[in-house]
Amino acid sequence: MYGLGIVRGLGVTLKHFIDSYVDDFRWLGKRYTSREAFNVRQGVKGRGVFTVQYPEERLDIPERFRYIPFLLYEEGPNGEQVDRCTSCGICAKVCPPQCIWIERTNDPKTGRPIPAPKAFFIDIDICMNCGYCAEYCPFDAIKMDHDFEIASYDRTTRHIWNKDKLSKPVSYHAQIHPTDYAAEEAARAADEAKKAAKKAGAAKKAEESV
Amino acid sequence: MTELTASPQGAATTAPDLTLDAHFPDAVQKDTRPGYSGYLVNADKLVEVATAIRDEMGYDYLSSVTGVDYMNDGKMEVVYHAYRTSGGPALALKVQTPRDNAVVPSLVSVYPGADFQEREAWDLLGIRFAGHPYLKRILMWEGFAGHPLRKDWREPYYEEDHKPFDTRWPGGDFHRSEENNPFGTNVQYPPDFSVDGWVPEAEDAIYAGAGALKESGNGHELKTDKLVVNLGPQHPSTHGVFRMVVSLNGETIDHLEPVMGYLHRNHEKIGERNTYLQNMPYTDRLDYICSMSNNHGYALAVEQLQKAKVPERAEYIRVLMVELTRICNHMWAIGFLLNDLGAFFTPALYAIKERELILDLFEATAGSRMMCNYMRFGGVYRDLPEKFKDGDTIDFLRELVNERLPRAIDDLDTYLTNNEIIRSRCIGVGVLPPDKAIAYSTAGPVLRASGVPYDVRRADPYSIYNRFDFDVAVRYNGDVYDRYLIRLDEMRQSVRICQQVVRDLPTIGGDIMSGKLQYQVRVPASEAYGRVENPKGELGYYVVSNGKANPWRYHIRAPSFINLTVLGELCKGHKVADVVGILGSIDIVLGETDR
Ligand code: SF4
Numbered sequence: 001m002y003g004l005g006i007v008r009g010l011g012v013t014l015k016h017f018i019d020s021y022v023d024d025f026r027w028l029g030k031r032y033t034s035r036e037a038f039n040v041r042q043g044v045k046g047r048g049v050f051t052v053q054y055p056e057e058r059l060d061i062p063e064r065f066r067y068i069p070f071l072l073y074e075e076g077p078n079g080e081q082v083d084r085c086t087s088c089g090i091c092a093k094v095c096p097p098q099c100i101w102i103e104r105t106n107d108p109k110t111g112r113p114i115p116a117p118k119a120f121f122i123d124i125d126i127c128m129n130c131g132y133c134a135e136y137c138p139f140d141a142i143k144m145d146h147d148f149e150i151a152s153y154d155r156t157t158r159h160i161w162n163k164d165k166l167s168k169p170v171s172y173h174a175q176i177h178p179t180d181y182a183a184e185e186a187a188r189a190a191d192e193a194k195k196a197a198k199k200a201g202a203a204k205k206a207e208e209s210v
Numbered sequence: 211m212t213e214l215t216a217s218p219q220g221a222a223t224t225a226p227d228l229t230l231d232a233h234f235p236d237a238v239q240k241d242t243r244p245g246y247s248g249y250l251v252n253a254d255k256l257v258e259v260a261t262a263i264r265d266e267m268g269y270d271y272l273s274s275v276t277g278v279d280y281m282n283d284g285k286m287e288v289v290y291h292a293y294r295t296s297g298g299p300a301l302a303l304k305v306q307t308p309r310d311n312a313v314v315p316s317l318v319s320v321y322p323g324a325d326f327q328e329r330e331a332w333d334l335l336g337i338r339f340a341g342h343p344y345l346k347r348i349l350m351w352e353g354f355a356g357h358p359l360r361k362d363w364r365e366p367y368y369e370e371d372h373k374p375f376d377t378r379w380p381g382g383d384f385h386r387s388e389e390n391n392p393f394g395t396n397v398q399y400p401p402d403f404s405v406d407g408w409v410p411e412a413e414d415a416i417y418a419g420a421g422a423l424k425e426s427g428n429g430h431e432l433k434t435d436k437l438v439v440n441l442g443p444q445h446p447s448t449h450g451v452f453r454m455v456v457s458l459n460g461e462t463i464d465h466l467e468p469v470m471g472y473l474h475r476n477h478e479k480i481g482e483r484n485t486y487l488q489n490m491p492y493t494d495r496l497d498y499i500c501s502m503s504n505n506h507g508y509a510l511a512v513e514q515l516q517k518a519k520v521p522e523r524a525e526y527i528r529v530l531m532v533e534l535t536r537i538c539n540h541m542w543a544i545g546f547l548l549n550d551l552g553a554f555f556t557p558a559l560y561a562i563k564e565r566e567l568i569l570d571l572f573e574a575t576a577g578s579r580m581m582c583n584y585m586r587f588g589g590v591y592r593d594l595p596e597k598f599k600d601g602d603t604i605d606f607l608r609e610l611v612n613e614r615l616p617r618a619i620d621d622l623d624t625y626l627t628n629n630e631i632i633r634s635r636c637i638g639v640g641v642l643p644p645d646k647a648i649a650y651s652t653a654g655p656v657l658r659a660s661g662v663p664y665d666v667r668r669a670d671p672y673s674i675y676n677r678f679d680f681d682v683a684v685r686y687n688g689d690v691y692d693r694y695l696i697r698l699d700e701m702r703q704s705v706r707i708c709q710q711v712v713r714d715l716p717t718i719g720g721d722i723m724s725g726k727l728q729y730q731v732r733v734p735a736s737e738a739y740g741r742v743e744n745p746k747g748e749l750g751y752y753v754v755s756n757g758k759a760n761p762w763r764y765h766i767r768a769p770s771f772i773n774l775t776v777l778g779e780l781c782k783g784h785k786v787a788d789v790v791g792i793l794g795s796i797d798i799v800l801g802e803t804d805r
């Protein structure tokens with residue numbers, strides 16, 4: 001019968017229509033307030049619409065999500081900031097759009113480079129959020145952030161981030177990247193244990209030879 | 211599903227004919243440069259040789275045409291990759307010509323699919339193709355100075371020939387590149403060019419080509435004028451900035467001229483400044499709906515150069531990601547085809563609903579929903595996360611590929627396939643016969659909907675596709691409706707592949723990267739052509755290395771771009787309202803078309 005195809009198709013529309021209201025009944029008014037309801041709605045078994053009422057509702061940000069990078073500092077005992085970055089320059093070299101600028105510190109007396117950056121800029125308009133800087137930094141000193149709400153009123157002055165603006169404590173990294181952080185710490189501990197063992201072995205050898 | 215062929219394309223193992231130089235002793239030599247393959251052909255014999263390989267040796271499909279600037283030898287080289295549609299590896303032909311007067315005969319008469327690609331090579335490299343019917347710039351505008359892919363051409367914001375740039379470290383003297391260029395000097399014009407006096411001749415040419423008026427014959431007919439209409443550059447049906455100059459006789463299309471390049475950023479020049487690794491995230495931005503499969507093609511090309519091995523588990527993950535991408539893309543293509551036909555957004559939103567879950571998975575695995583930057587040379591960036599959405603990732607995947615996606619595809623099928631309006635808008639519209647589909651070098655769903663069962667995954671298998679059980683979808687009418695149906699078929703096949711991957715994935719352990727994590731990738735001087743069956747068609751990367759840290763040549767065979775070659779032909783004789791449907795059924799993305 002002519003028109004049957006359309007009617008069948010409208011059946012699918014009706015199904016979608018009903019599915020989008022099932023949640024309202026199932027969660028009795030809590031649809032937009034209960035986190036559990038939200039997760040079911042967003043999950044692989046969710047039947048209704050996936051729409052997220054941003055900014056009231058937010059999706060969980062997965063750990064590997066990458067946005068503009070940040071620099072890590074350790075918090076010293078007196079609250080001072082110790083940069084992890086050694087200004088080795090690898091991130092600046094690997095960065096595809098070349099949006100990282102690093103000024104290396106030189107010892108004022110000898111003129112030799114010191115492993116700490118004097119200045120560090122990222123032009124976040126150019127950054128393509130590729131994540132290479134974090135991936136290839138050998139010192140875990142730069143990581144990708146989760147904070148994507150960075151709109152501002154002036155691109156010429158506000159979008160060039162300097163070291164102050166880029167720096168965040170290690171604890172923040174541990175909080176947003178729990179798995180990665182644990183793995184890094186484990187690797188570091190293993191490394192140190194290895195070194196200590198080597199040292200102990202060397203000391204023992206030295207002792208024996210005495 | 212009678213339209214599906216069950217058997218893989220047989221001739222996949224046929225080696226390229228190795229006697230071409232014997233056939234044409236004075237016109238053809240083997241390319242003996244180390245790391246190179248194929249044949250060098252004398253320019254004056256090119257058309258003859260091309261006709262012979264097409265008619266006598268079965269290389270009926272010219273996949274890619276591009277040029278390379280061997281500046282140090284004072285030569286330009288045009289590189290052709292031809293294939294048999296029955297399957298098998300490439301036959302590469304190369305023609306050399308002096309750099310300062312680069313002329314090569316055009317192959318448009320033998321392979322009409324060379325049309326846009328030759329125009330591109332003229333535009334970007336300054337190689338003239340003698341006998342080309344319409345040798346105009348295609349991506350740049352006519353007032354543009356120089357040919358940007360020539361090695362001695364420099365852009366207005368030029369810093370250095372190769373990244374990394376020296377100013378970034380250890381000096382760190384930060385500046386924005388705009389500051390180097392006081393207002394007005396960031397554009398280059400040809401030496402004898404005046405902006406104020408410029409008359410856009412190229413535009414005239416477009417309209418002249420479009421509007422050649424036909425006399426109405428005996429004078430008894432009603433006198434009508436032809437009407438030239440610009441569809442685009444800002445037009446919702448073009449899915450981006452793309453223009454079609456249509457000349458109409460009443461409502462019927464007489465001539466259609468695609469105009470593109472509005473989104474051109476000279477991806478290839480950027481790519482030649484970049485290091486090998488730095489190109490990976492740029493490939494995401496080609497066909498931005500399919501970043502995973504773009505990554506795959508590029509990784510394959512560089513792995514060919516490096517002779518790198520990819521661990522088993524990484525291969526499986528790659529295939530999973532790429533096939534999920536195909537499903538996303540086809541959902542998107544179908545949804546927006548319906549938009550173009552006038553069914554605003556309900557079908558599109560139903561179609562891209564499932565895409566949400568897939569993008570969530572990409573985000574959790576690769577770190578980004580669309581700009582995945584996921585593959586590395588010799589593997590992938592990270593393994594799949596163990597947990598995803600409050601459960602095990604593998605459970606999520608099982609539910610997704612075994613239950614959810616098949617159901618969604620069936621839903622879409624019920625929803626649209628038998629809809630009488632869609633049928634009457636699509637059946638018999640924009641018919642592309644198989645011989646034309648091959649001649650015009652169309653690829654992907656467009657080619658297969660015309661009855662040519664050519665799929666790179668089967669015809670010239672790469673990665674681990676020969677381990678999976680799937681059919682090459684094919685439809686025979688070559689109209690808009692078949693190009694819609696074939697996308698449903700292909701999604702079903704992709705789901706099949708995904709099901710096999712998900713079944714096997716838990717049993718496959720091991721690394722996801724071979725070798726050490728390296729940011730300075732070096733490869734021996736050689737060439738490689740890596741190609742994959744992208745959702746939109748064959749995506750090829752032609753990469754030439756000179757042994758340094760940056761590719762000497764980095765070319766992309768973009769399926770969206772080459773599929774457009776046939777658009778004018780397809781639209782001829784149809785009503786103007788069908789143009790949007792026909793364009794939608796080709797499924798282009800301007801990020802890739804314009805590069
Ligand atoms: S952030 Fe890392 S890679 Fe970049 S300079 Fe500092 S230590 Fe080197």
Ligand code: SF4
Pocket residue numbers: 068069091094095096097098099100122126127128129130131132133134
């Ligand atoms: S994320 Fe990529 S583009 Fe951005 S600073 Fe890091 S390396 Fe550069």
